[in-house]
Amino acid sequence: MLARRLPGLLPPLRFDEALTVTTIHSVAGVLPSDAGLLTERPFRAPHHTCSQIALIGGGAIPRPGELSLAHHGVLFLDELPEFTRHTLETLRQPLELRQVHIARAARTATFPAAAMLVAAMNPCPCGLAGDPHRQCRCDAGSVERYRRRLSAPLLDRFDLRLDIPSVPWADLENAQLEAEPSLAVRARVIAARDRQWTRQGRLNADLAGADLRALCAPDTLDARAVLRRAVERWHLSVRGVGRVLRVARTIADLGGSGGVTADHLAEALQFRRPDGDPAAYENG
Ligand SMILES: [Zn+2]
Numbered sequence: 001m002l003a004r005r006l007p008g009l010l011p012p013l014r015f016d017e018a019l020t021v022t023t024i025h026s027v028a029g030v031l032p033s034d035a036g037l038l039t040e041r042p043f044r045a046p047h048h049t050c051s052q053i054a055l056i057g058g059g060a061i062p063r064p065g066e067l068s069l070a071h072h073g074v075l076f077l078d079e080l081p082e083f084t085r086h087t088l089e090t091l092r093q094p095l096e097l098r099q100v101h102i103a104r105a106a107r108t109a110t111f112p113a114a115a116m117l118v119a120a121m122n123p124c125p126c127g128l129a130g131d132p133h134r135q136c137r138c139d140a141g142s143v144e145r146y147r148r149r150l151s152a153p154l155l156d157r158f159d160l161r162l163d164i165p166s167v168p169w170a171d172l173e174n175a176q177l178e179a180e181p182s183l184a185v186r187a188r189v190i191a192a193r194d195r196q197w198t199r200q201g202r203l204n205a206d207l208a209g210a211d212l213r214a215l216c217a218p219d220t221l222d223a224r225a226v227l228r229r230a231v232e233r234w235h236l237s238v239r240g241v242g243r244v245l246r247v248a249r250t251i252a253d254l255g256g257s258g259g260v261t262a263d264h265l266a267e268a269l270q271f272r273r274p275d276g277d278p279a280a281y282e283n284g
Contacts, residue, residue: 003043003045003074003076003118003120004043004045004076005182006043006074006116006118007040007041007042007043007073007074008182008186009182009185009186009189010041010073010186010189011186011189011190011193012039012041013038013039013040013041013072017072018037018038018039019037020071020072020112021038021041021042021071021072021073022035022037022038024064024068024069024071024111024112025038025042025069027063027064027111028063028064028065028068028069029063030069041072041073041074042069042070042071042072042073042074042115043070043073043074043076044066044069044070044073044074044075044076044115045075045076045077045078046066046075046077048077048078048079048080048082048083050066050083050087051087052084052086052087052090053065054066055067055083055087055090055091056087056090056091056094056100056102057100057102057109057111058102058104060104060106061107062102062104062107062108062109062111064100064111065100065111067091067094067100067113067115068100068111068112068113068115070113070115070116071111071112071113071114071115072114072115073115073116074115074116074117074118075115075116075117075118076118076119076120077117077118077119077120078119078120079120079121079122080119080120080121080150081121081146081147081149081150085149085151088150088151088154089151089154091117091154092153092154092157094113095113095117095157096157097113098112098113098114098206099111099112099113099114100112100113114205114206116205117157117158119158121150122146123136123143123163124136124138124142124143124146125138125142125143125146126138129143130163130165131165131166132165156237156239156240156243159243159246159247159271159272160247160271161271161272162271188254189254191256192250192253192254193253195253195256196253199215200215204216204246204249204250204253205246207246208242212242212245212246213242213245215249216245216246216248216249216260217245217260218245218248218259218260218261218262218264218265219259219260219261220259220261220262222261222262223260223261223262223264223265225262226262226265226266226269227241227244227245227265230244230265230269234272236272240272243272244265244268244269244272245260245268247268247271247272248260248264248265248267248268249264251264251267251268252264
């Protein structure tokens with residue numbers, strides 16, 4: 001339900017983006033014949049039984065998969081560990097490159113794949129681990145096997161990872177009354193993205209390598225110390241550090257801050273907290 005709301009928090013598609021999204025849907029053969037230009041950001045939520053070709057794209061005549069159909073929008077994978085490991089692993093490179101390259105004997109094709117990937121999983125096979133009101137009946141071995149279905153390098157590609165405890169209905173209703181309206185959140189998102197376009201001519205999500213380190217570098221000695229301690233304690237990989245810097249830069253942008261401070265970094269690091277083995281997620 002949360003993931004489905006995400007496209008509504010993003011700015012409307014620009015005309016060139018709408019053209020690309022419409023073209024991809026047309027090439028994939030999923031555009032109704034009477035449809036005009038698609039103007040809504042796509043939200044795709046394929047079932048975990050979907051094949052690798054359906055998810056990534058492919059076929060004798062290469063067609064875009066769900067990842068490309070979600071270009072400029074959101075790809076939501078519910079029950080992430082239920083997808084086959086092989087299917088999930090083939091996501092890694094396209095997520096990094098933000099495009100899918102399909103090579104067949106007869107022809108090759110490249111489809112754009114700049115989607116926001118959102119995934120959800122249970123804490124254990126029965127879903128009750130950590131629930132204060134009900135008892136989880138999974139043994140340690142099955143919990144471990146369930147979590148191990150996701151490789152460390154795949155997990156490393158998620159910028160934000162968080163536990164969402166189950167919430168009693170009454171609390172949920174209260175939270176909805178107090179929550180910031182979607183329109184206000186969307187205005188902040190649009191302002192943050194405008195800042196990124198003005199500063200560097202692209203979104204933070206599209207920064208990589210030396211640009212990423214230069215444009216998202218922490219501004220103060222305090223902030224650099226926070227990062228150094230995290231790198232030492234959690235054995236963050238180079239990619240992991242890059243992702244923390246990018247999230248910190250985005251948090252600063254959302255707050256309208258010119259520089260990346262220790263507070264921004266500390267908040268970004270909360271979303272990368274390794275659970276259990278500190279090195280477990282950082283060897284990709
Ligand atoms: Zn359980």
